[in-house]
Amino acid sequence: MDNFAIGPWDEDELTHEFFVPxxxxxxxxxxxxxxxxxxxxxxxxxxxxxxxxxxxxxxxxxxxxxxxxxxxxxxxxxxxxxxxxxxxxxxxxxxxxxxxxxxxxxxxxxxxxxxxxxxxIEPLAPVTKDLEGAKQLCYALGEFHQLSKGYIPPSQAEVASRLAKWPKSYEKIVMKMDWFRNIANAYEEMPASQSLLNVVDSFQEQARKSLVDLNQSSYLSLVEKGNENWGLVHQDYGWSNGQMGPNGMWIIDLDGVAYDLPIRDLRKLISGTMADLYLWDVTWVREMISAYHEASPLTPELYDLLMIDFSLPNEFYKNIKEVLYGPELFLNETTTQLIKTIVDTDQSKWPTLNEIQNDWRK
CATH class of the missing domain: 3.30.200.20 (Phosphorylase Kinase; domain 1)
Incomplete structure (x- = not known):
């Protein structure tokens, strides 16, 4: 049954989104x-x-x-x-x-x-796209993290761990900002190039500061506790992979799970939700963190790391890295608008983080 390897397949105008060769x-x-x-x-x-x-x-x-x-x-x-x-x-x-x-x-x-x-699992239904739904998602995520602690993989499996990789991923974001800048300069005639050049310096500065903060935090001492102590992150958790079903919330599509500090999932969920709201709303952020904390208690050290991970220009990096694959296609008017939206949303992030910075020190 195994004479050949399954590879990617092409989708074209003759196939449909559910096409399988x-x-x-x-x-x-x-x-x-x-x-x-x-x-x-x-x-x-x-x-x-x-x-x-x-x-x-x-x-x-x-x-x-x-x-x-x-x-x-x-x-x-x-x-x-x-x-x-x-x-x-x-x-x-x-x-x-x-x-x-x-x-x-x-x-x-x-x-x-x-x-x-x-x-x-039937029936499954997404939670409502409001603060109550967001809190249910966060609580279920906290439960998942607690239950995943102590997992030891089968002997023949490779160990998927992102636990010690945070500094490298922060460094990569700082470095890729140089690439963004170089591409925008090389394609200066494209509609979005100037918008990108106008903001890339300040986002790179944010990323550099986040990296300094990470290196000065208790990150390394947390990592030393080891994979099994922390358990698994889902890596792709959100409104479609956490759904309400029989007896409560179900978590599906686990094929990307890896060992990591659990707050990485929480950070992605909250930043993504704020991007959907086009605004960092202090009530949402605080309540989402509290709902998570109820199921999986946060220490002051973990909370500080969550704040540092929020401070990275995550949404800017995630959306703009497409420029590396096709500058001519990407640097268009739509991207000009996208950059403006990201910058506007980012401005509400800092007052929100300042307001909740000390919540866990009390």
Whole structure:
């Protein structure tokens, strides 16, 4: 079943967003023969054509299930599947249970990738896009972090840890600002180049200050506590991957989990939510942190690191790094507007951070 490797596939105007190449559908048929399931139908739910991954919903004689083709290296996927098993079987977390094959395996390797079947949780519904919903998401995230502590991956899995990588990722952001500047100068005739040049210095300065603050914080002593002490971050947690279901909030799509300081997930969730609001709202930020803290208590050291991670120009970097792949396409009028929005939103960030800076020192 494993004579060739599944690679990315092209989407064009003749395909649709749920397109999966025929050879992968054929492999899916073969994979499913390893399960004691009678499959009535199969429907593509989502694809990752650029990486070679997909999820199907399958209707079976024992209820709906999901079939997943994981796009990462098999040893990396073993890490996340081990985590999913640990969370369900050891910790009783609201995470979909993995269905074993006829001979008791958690996954099948085919086409150089791992495939697995899991329970399809029904009904699932996103929480409301308001402060109450945001608090539910944060509380569920805190629960998830607590339950993921103590996870030890299977021996054949590679260890996915971002725990010691913060300084490197901060340094990368500082360095990439130079690249942004160089590209804007090289394409100075493009509509967004001047807007980018107008702001890149101040964002680079923010990133440099964040790096200094990180190096002066208790970061290294927290890292020394080790992977299992901290547990896992989801890395892609938000309104679609945390949903309300039977008996409470469920967390799905765990294939990117890695060891890290838990506040990284919280920071991403809050910064992303503020970007959607186009404003850093002090009440939202404070209440989201409190809801998280209720489920997973924050120490003053972790809180300080959360503040430092907020201080990085995260949204600017995340949105502008596209310029590195196609300057001619990216540096257009739309990007001029995008930069203006990011700058406007960023201005409300600092008063908000100043106001909540000392909340955990009291």
């Amino acid at each position: 025929d050879y992968i559908e054929t492999l899916a048929d073969e994979v499913l023969t390893n399960y004691d399931l009678h499959v009535d139908s199969r429907q593509v739910i989502t694809t990752k054509p650029d990486k070679g991954g997909a999820i199907w919903k399958i209707e079976t004689n024992s209820g709906p299930k999901s079939l997943k083709l994981l796009h990462r290296r098999p040893t990396r996927s073993m890490f996340s599947l081990g985590a999913q098993k640990y969370l369900v079987e050891v910790q009783g977390a609201r995470v979909p249970a993995i269905i074993k094959t006829k001979n008791g395996q958690e996954f099948i390797e085919a086409g150089g990738k791992l495939w697995f079947v899991a329970e399809w």
